[in-house]
Amino acid sequence: MLSIRNLSIDYQLPGAALSVLRDVSLDFPIGQVTAMIGESGSGKTTLTGAILGLLASNARVRGGQLLWKEENLLGQSPERLRKFRWREASVVFQAAQGAWNPTLTIGQQMLDTCVDHGFPQHQAKREELLRKVRLSPERVIQSYPHQLSGGMRQRALIALSLMLDPELLILDEPTTALDLITQSYIFDILAEIHQEGLTMILVTHDLAAVARLADRVAVLYAGTVVEVGTAQQIFEQPQHPYTQVLVRSCPDVHGGDVVRGAEGLPPDLRQRPPGCIFASRCPEVMEKCRTEVPALVNDVACWRRPV
Amino acid sequence: MKLVELRQTSVQLGKVKALREINLALEENEIVTVVGESGCGKSTLGRAVLGLLKPSEGQVFYQGQDVFAPGFRMSDALRLSVQVVHQDSYASLNPVRTVGQQLAAPLRQHKLPGNVHEILTQVGLTPAEYFAAKLPFQLSGGQRQRVSLARAALLRPRLIVADEPVSGVDATLRLAILDLIRRLNGEGIAFLYITHDLATARYLGRGGRMLVMYLGQVIETGPVEELLDNPLHPYLQALLAALPPLDPRRAREARPLPLRSLDMPDATNPPGGCSFHPRCPYAQARCAQESPSLREFGGQLVACHFTGELSDLANPPA
Amino acid sequence: MKRIGWAVLLAFILVALFGPGLIPLDGTPHYEERFAPMSWNHWLGTDYAGRDVWAQLVHGSRDILLIAFSTGAFAVLIALLVGVTSALAGGAVDALLVGCVDVFLTVPSFPLMAILSALFRVGDPITFGLLLALWSWPGLARSLRAQVQSMQHREFIEVARLMRMGNWHILWREIFPNLVPYLSLNFIMIARNAITASVGIMMLGLVPLRVENWGMMLNLAAFQSGALFLPQGKLYLLAPLTAIIAFQYSLILVAASIEEHFDPRLQRG
Numbered sequence A: 001m002l003s004i005r006n007l008s009i010d011y012q013l014p015g016a017a018l019s020v021l022r023d024v025s026l027d028f029p030i031g032q033v034t035a036m037i038g039e040s041g042s043g044k045t046t047l048t049g050a051i052l053g054l055l056a057s058n059a060r061v062r063g064g065q066l067l068w069k070e071e072n073l074l075g076q077s078p079e080r081l082r083k084f085r086w087r088e089a090s091v092v093f094q095a096a097q098g099a100w101n102p103t104l105t106i107g108q109q110m111l112d113t114c115v116d117h118g119f120p121q122h123q124a125k126r127e128e129l130l131r132k133v134r135l136s137p138e139r140v141i142q143s144y145p146h147q148l149s150g151g152m153r154q155r156a157l158i159a160l161s162l163m164l165d166p167e168l169l170i171l172d173e174p175t176t177a178l179d180l181i182t183q184s185y186i187f188d189i190l191a192e193i194h195q196e197g198l199t200m201i202l203v204t205h206d207l208a209a210v211a212r213l214a215d216r217v218a219v220l221y222a223g224t225v226v227e228v229g230t231a232q233q234i235f236e237q238p239q240h241p242y243t244q245v246l247v248r249s250c251p252d253v254h255g256g257d258v259v260r261g262a263e264g265l266p267p268d269l270r271q272r273p274p275g276c277i278f279a280s281r282c283p284e285v286m287e288k289c290r291t292e293v294p295a296l297v298n299d300v301a302c303w304r305r306p307v
Numbered sequence B: 001m002k003l004v005e006l007r008q009t010s011v012q013l014g015k016v017k018a019l020r021e022i023n024l025a026l027e028e029n030e031i032v033t034v035v036g037e038s039g040c041g042k043s044t045l046g047r048a049v050l051g052l053l054k055p056s057e058g059q060v061f062y063q064g065q066d067v068f069a070p071g072f073r074m075s076d077a078l079r080l081s082v083q084v085v086h087q088d089s090y091a092s093l094n095p096v097r098t099v100g101q102q103l104a105a106p107l108r109q110h111k112l113p114g115n116v117h118e119i120l121t122q123v124g125l126t127p128a129e130y131f132a133a134k135l136p137f138q139l140s141g142g143q144r145q146r147v148s149l150a151r152a153a154l155l156r157p158r159l160i161v162a163d164e165p166v167s168g169v170d171a172t173l174r175l176a177i178l179d180l181i182r183r184l185n186g187e188g189i190a191f192l193y194i195t196h197d198l199a200t201a202r203y204l205g206r207g208g209r210m211l212v213m214y215l216g217q218v219i220e221t222g223p224v225e226e227l228l229d230n231p232l233h234p235y236l237q238a239l240l241a242a243l244p245p246l247d248p249r250r251a252r253e254a255r256p257l258p259l260r261s262l263d264m265p266d267a268t269n270p271p272g273g274c275s276f277h278p279r280c281p282y283a284q285a286r287c288a289q290e291s292p293s294l295r296e297f298g299g300q301l302v303a304c305h306f307t308g309e310l311s312d313l314a315n316p317p318a
Numbered sequence C: 001m002k003r004i005g006w007a008v009l010l011a012f013i014l015v016a017l018f019g020p021g022l023i024p025l026d027g028t029p030h031y032e033e034r035f036a037p038m039s040w041n042h043w044l045g046t047d048y049a050g051r052d053v054w055a056q057l058v059h060g061s062r063d064i065l066l067i068a069f070s071t072g073a074f075a076v077l078i079a080l081l082v083g084v085t086s087a088l089a090g091g092a093v094d095a096l097l098v099g100c101v102d103v104f105l106t107v108p109s110f111p112l113m114a115i116l117s118a119l120f121r122v123g124d125p126i127t128f129g130l131l132l133a134l135w136s137w138p139g140l141a142r143s144l145r146a147q148v149q150s151m152q153h154r155e156f157i158e159v160a161r162l163m164r165m166g167n168w169h170i171l172w173r174e175i176f177p178n179l180v181p182y183l184s185l186n187f188i189m190i191a192r193n194a195i196t197a198s199v200g201i202m203m204l205g206l207v208p209l210r211v212e213n214w215g216m217m218l219n220l221a222a223f224q225s226g227a228l229f230l231p232q233g234k235l236y237l238l239a240p241l242t243a244i245i246a247f248q249y250s251l252i253l254v255a256a257s258i259e260e261h262f263d264p265r266l267q268r269g
Helices: A044-052 A078-088 A106-116 A123-132 A137-141 A150-161 A180-195 A207-213 A231-236 A241-248 A287-291 B042-049 B076-080 B099-109 B116-122 B128-132 B141-153 B171-186 B198-205 B224-229 B234-242 B285-289 C002-022 C053-089 C091-106 C109-119 C125-152 C155-162 C167-203 C214-224 C231-262
Strands: A002-013 A016-028 A033-037 A059-068 A089-092 A168-172 A199-204 A216-221 A224-230 B002-013 B016-027 B031-035 B057-062 B082-085 B159-163 B190-195 B209-214 B217-223 B295-297 B300-302
Touching: A002 A044, A016 A033, A016 A044, A016 A059, A016 A224, A033 A044, A033 A207, A044 A059, A044 A078, A044 A089, A044 A168, A044 A199, A078 A089, A089 A150, A106 A123, A106 A137, A106 A150, A123 A137, A123 A150, A123 A180, A150 A180, A180 A199, A180 A207, A180 B234, A199 A207, A207 A231, A216 A231, A216 A241, A224 A231, A224 A241, A231 A241, A241 B171, B002 B042, B016 B042, B016 B057, B016 B190, B016 B217, B031 B042, B031 B171, B031 B198, B042 B159, B042 B190, B076 B082, B082 B141, B082 C155, B099 B116, B099 B128, B099 B141, B099 C167, B116 B128, B116 B141, B141 B159, B141 B171, B171 B190, B171 B198, B190 B198, B198 B209, B198 B224, B209 B224, B209 B234, B217 B224, B217 B234, C002 C053, C002 C231, C053 C091, C053 C125, C053 C167, C053 C214, C053 C231, C091 C125, C109 C125, C125 C167, C155 C167, C167 C214, C167 C231, C214 C231
Parallel strands: A033 A199, A033 A216, A089 A168, A168 A199, B031 B190, B031 B209, B082 B159, B159 B190
Antiparallel strands: A002 A016, A002 A059, A216 A224, B002 B016, B002 B057, B209 B217, B217 B300, B295 B300
16 A cells, blocks of 8 residues: 655755665555664654655655555645645654644544544544543543643544544554553554554554564664564564664563673764665674675565575 | 661652652662652652652651751762762753763862773773763763763762663663663662663663552562562552563463553542552452551562452452 | 954954044034045045045944943843842842842833933943943843753753752853853844944933944934935945944854854854
């Protein structure tokens, strides 16, 4: 349904261009939850922005396509993108990002969404969705955002995102900055929504969220896709050295193997080094890695794979 | 020697009693972890240990001296013995001064021996000359936290309160910073590690004690591994059940949480009796009337009337 | 770019210092020469009374610079003293100082100045600057107080206290560098307003009127002498306007360079 082909995006800074995405190709199959994992600087937020047509003003698309049902969303009119956003695809951002207008009640804002997109106000739907996210409509509809806890606001945001029956739901760090117990039942809510057939893109750095929800996983490092696979594959048999480091640097609450992090830092994206983007930190680096960029072969972008 | 001791300490923050009769003694060289969700009072506990909050009840002792006794003036030596590393690495540093300046200033102020470049090397920021000239905004979150650690440690404190030091740091870099904390601990600095992440609590705090907090009280405490492998308080059991295992197959097995209500009660008006009883799947009549105190059970201290009998009660979660 | 600012400012200062000594100011009217065009005798022509514009500009520069700088300096210094002391001392001292600031904010400024200038003869530009500063310091003091108060709660200040860095260090090394950009911006705005304000004060007769004050020149050119309507008058109109703009702009550039020195984040790269 959604396909990204060879997408490259730069940010124009005074005096330099930051190459934030380079030659990214990904598919997001219908009805599945595809997770994009990466740390800060991986480009996952930019990718979300590109899909929604909400890139920063200094972003420059250097090439590639973003295909939504065969239609290239890049370069579409603002009107077309506006229709796309919220009706065909909607988004749930990180809780801390104040998506709620503090001066209006939750209930009012949910109805406003309908009106803004040319739909009649749908009170019944509003109540149904609030119940689905385990909130009590009687209480929440009349509440202002500041009267609800962070977890409740986030659940209400999920309800808001579903008001217009989108076909695609993008979740950007939906549970970061929330408590463990709150995270747990938001995962449950999202799993239920997924079971009803909604296609979801989960953008996160939290491996627990990925384990709980994702069907497929794409691993992003410094703007390139280094590995793709099912959730099972990524956790049990990570192929790419970066994925291996990522999966193994999560300490286990029940003890277990001593885990190790990765040395060094992500590269300076103002000047992409030639060759593999992970070469400067890779424990298995060889000469070829520093000079030639490995293509994604069998879902892994590494000269040493398959072994 | 007890570096810092809180005795029956309560702290009132506006309408909320953020700490309720806390007893805590921090000894030299140990690492104590404090875990809980937001609103449980763990950050307030950290600030109380730092001596920044005057208790509404109880006392705060620094090496045996009551720091809020009338007329008490804390000596420089006592004050410098307890330092802090904050969660927000950017706000912890002066945005318009270089790393080198910010590390040199305390050395100069207190006439301490020590060399900024050496200190930077010790925390892994090499080449030292390069980092000394940097401003905070030019560094990553992890690098800034190393600078904060360096600054806290250079005054040779006996205790550092670390409040969520790695929450804002990328996953692959967290362990390196936690390892650095363990190294500093090996050199004689005790740590109070405050976090909501049970996994890093185990990683850093292994071999030490852990306190679990809920609505301003400590509800379970004991050796870290014991608590996490054998949780006795229903709240800790729920927390551990809420953590998805890092294995997709197991993570998706439907497991309702052993909790009767999902949301935290209002902190300005905590439930009577045991604060946890409205959400506890095993709650009995006694729980609403009588507040349980910490009692010993198998090497841990647990605040529950029915420790060890929970499986007998076996009420299915609502 | 910043060097241009410093250079232009330096040029103005040099003109103000030495110019009046080198170029005589002839105040006698020569009406037959009114609005004369540029010539070797009159580099920028003449005004409505036949007096040399360039000479007025040069002589006016001294007063303008002194008024602008001294207003800015007095306002900033007083505001800094009051605002910071108030924020750091707290308690009764804070309450007292805030009370003073509020008095100044509510008392109408013109009547206040009228009274003050009747009581104290304002002869020289520096005293004039002090008088004008009375208008500008209270608002700045209030916002400085607010900023310092909010900074007290920032983590890096809390850490400095935990490390017993001492009040002096905290004030000058931690807080002050963070205030400099705000201070330099306000200095510029106050200096600029001083020029316009000085015209108003002179018009009211509270202070001896000087024709060569650029603000006054502009006022006379635009509203008093018909220069606005005569093509020949454009030099008289444009000369003081350009001088004021150039001076302002150089102040802006200089302020930017001072900001960069104290807040290296603003430097490129």
